[in-house]
Amino acid sequence: MLSPLWLRSWFHQFVICCLMLLAWPATAQDAPPTDYRLGAGDTIRVLVFQSPELTIETRVSETGNVTVPLIGSIAIGGLSISDAETKIATALQTGGFLQKPQVNIVLVQVRGNLVSVLGQVHRAGRFPLEIANTRVTDVLAMAGGVMPTGDDVVILSGVRDGKPFRKLIDIPGLFLADEAVDNVLVAPNDTLYVHRAPVFYIYGEAQRSGPYRIERGMTVMQGLAMGGGPTNRGSETRLRLHRRDAAGVVQQTTPTLTDLLQPNDVIYVRESLF
Known part of the structure; x- marks a missing residue:
């Protein structure tokens, strides 16, 4: 039978070991x-x-x-x-x-070496730069990526060599290009901003009127298809395009189906004559 003195000594050593483990500052x-x-x-x-x-x-x-x-x-x-x-x-x-x-x-x-991510991302906020060679794609991943409503461009701003720094970076190009030269290193106190994606509007005799995101190189025909095409009363040959010029004045034109759409364009599908 084990003596009470031995048990007390064993228990005492066990408690000391536990306390040492709890006090250990950090594991590898x-x-x-x-x-x-x-x-x-x-x-x-x-x-x-x-x-x-x-x-x-x-x-x-x-x-x-x-x-x-x-x-x-x-x-x-x-x-x-x-x-x-x-x-x-x-x-x-x-x-x-x-x-x-x-x-x-x-x-x-960690409170220093932070970078801010704002705009149309899943988790906007401030994130620590835990390694020295953190790049734009790494920071976007920290923020959960770009939301479906986000633009294809991220704006990186900060300070380089004591001077203000600003760079527009094409997000798909970071992954689709053979050499992602724009996947630059971020620095402490940098800010990445993803603006809302540009949209166009369609109304009139369209199946689904409303705003839609403009994809790259989108034509009037593709925009009309986003709205489900004309109704039985509408005609794709009777379209009106409302576009604001550089002076801010809205111009009305008759577009062709191959014309490229621009941000904030408004397509009006008119009724067929027959």
């Missing part, structure tokens, strides 16, 4: 990518091997600095986690505080 599976760049607003935990008194949990300031015991303020904004670990360890060593410091940084909460 939970660890962020090593090339993640620390940014303003990120919360980190700095641990120094065999120096628990130097362990801190702090937030990266707007200037990219953190305050570490013994060495004071140190700039780590824009550095990868491994580079930040090396920089803090070097500062501890050159300052004469530790001989061979081993520093480990755990990313507790």
Whole structure:
């Protein structure tokens, strides 16, 4: 029979092991990518091997600095986690505080290096750039992709080399082209915006009047087909096209079936003469 003293000792060791597991800062599976760049607003935990008194949990300031015991303020904004670990360890060593410091940084909460996605996407919001080489397609995937009501163009805006940056990117071209040269890298604080897709309108003697999305290269005939074609009283040879010119004045013309539609065109299907 096991003695009560042995059982108490075994239970005590078991509890200690459980507490150690709960206190463990992060597993390898939970660890962020090593090339993640620390940014303003990120919360980190700095641990120094065999120096628990130097362990801190702090937030990266707007200037990219953190305050570490013994060495004071140190700039780590824009550095990868491994580079930040090396920089803090070097500062501890050159300052004469530790001989061979081993520093480990755990990313507790991501608040820096964010990119915004707005407009006609499934999940608009702000998303962290967890790796350094995040591209436009990666960010669109984070936002759940473009909604059916979204345009085929995404507008990328931000700052490059201290100057305002703006680029219109063809979304299908990112996947259909042999070389997606427009699948550029995004940077912290960039904004991606997907506008509502352009539409045209059809009314009169059409089977299904209403607004419809304009597909690329859509003709009047294809637009008429989107509305189900003319009713028994209508005629595809008696169409009127209402289009606003550059001055904002609506012009009325008689289109051919092969004419290309433009955003906000209005097709009016008139009654047949017979």
